[in-house]
Amino acid sequence: MRLADISFNNLRRRKSKMVFVILGLAIGVATVVALFSITAAMRDDLQDKIDQFGANIVIVPQARELSLSYGNIAVSGVSYDVKELSQEDVPKIKTIAFSGNIATIAPKLLGAVQAKGAGESRALLVGVDFPAELRMKKWWEINGAAPSREGEILLGSRAAGVLMSRPGDSLTIDGRKFTVSGVLKETGSQEDSVLYVELSAAQALLGKPGKLSLIEVSALCKACPIEDIVGQLSGVLPNAKVSALQQAWKARRQTVDQLTNFSLAVSAVVLAIGAMIVLTTMMSSVKERTREIGIFRAIGFRRTHIARIILLEALVVSVVGGVLGWLAGMIASSLTAPYVAQAAVTVNWNPALAALAVGLSAMVGLGSSIYPAMQAANLDPAEALRFI
Secondary structure, three states, rough: HHHHHHHHHHHHHHHHHHHHHHHHHHHHHHHHHHHHHHHHHHHHHHHHHHHOOOOOOEEEEEEEEEEEEOEEEEEEEEOOOOOOHHHHHHHHOOOOOHHHHHEEEEEEEEEEEEEEOOOEEEEEEEOOHHHHHHHHOOOOOOOEOOOOOOOOOEOOOOHHHHHOOOOOOEEEEEOOEEEEEEEEOOOOOOOOOOOOEEHHHHHHOOOOOOOOOOOOEEEEOOOHHHHHHHHHHHOOOOOOOOEEEEEHHHHHHHHHHHHHHHHHHEEEEHHHHHHHHHHHHHHHHHHOHHHHHHHHOOOOOHHHHHHHHHHHHHHHHHHHHHHHHHHHHHHHHHHHHHHHOOOOOOOOOOHHHHHHHHHHHHHHHHHHHHHHHHHHHHHHHHHHHOOO
């Protein structure tokens, strides 16, 4: 009866130790999964916002410019050998290797005109391809409607106030009449002072048929560096200057990268603690199982068999801990990601991350159990049988 009580107590202690190991691994894996999921969600949210912000590449004519300054006093520069863009350059953009990452191409022609409605003023006229422009400027809100046919014009909010025009009014630009189809709601940018017409109409008004002032490109770069697209565009448009607007993107990406590095450091520390928990617990378990190991050795079990039993037990416990840790980490990241990112980010339940979490847990558990397994395998059977 006493022997049975001892065996029962040993079994109960062993179960408690295994539960402790599972919890240790689960906490470590949950921390890694949560931090990885949050940083991945922040990266995806950052890229989605960049895609929504419109153009992230601007193509302008190539020009050589002399900057005139002396004694910290600068005067107007002199530009010469100015190349011009034309509509023939637009199809070339689609010929680059990363053309699949080009979402929208929005050519523009700019020029100063004399506009007259109920009020009169000099204004900046911008000729655009309205379907492409509206796809790129998703934040635009229009009172009225965007121009859909020839002879219609879209006014910025400030321009509409100066010209005292509203949707349905007539507007004369350099002697040609237009109908105001809509007025942009205030954006707080230079768009508020601009007159927008169809590109062909602007080319006719400004006397520049087929010419362009600039081309804005919206590139989706989740799978490619934007610098590569800029380089390829420069190759097919040698007479143009191609620039990537990525200052804000780089600043926020740097913040996300710093958080990622911090997450990796924290994950390494937590996993190291988890490994120490597994090591000490398995060592204690092996010591308590001296009698059991002695019996196994006495009935013919080899050292490799003993080591295999210990490692198999560690593997099962590690897999359970990995699964529980992945579930806990995903739930925690789903709840905390919006607060950490300060945005409505969405955490994706990625099966690959589940496999990685379980594999990482198994690796930590097995790695930490190798030494206890060797100790158990090298136990002297005669010494072990003394505990029976």
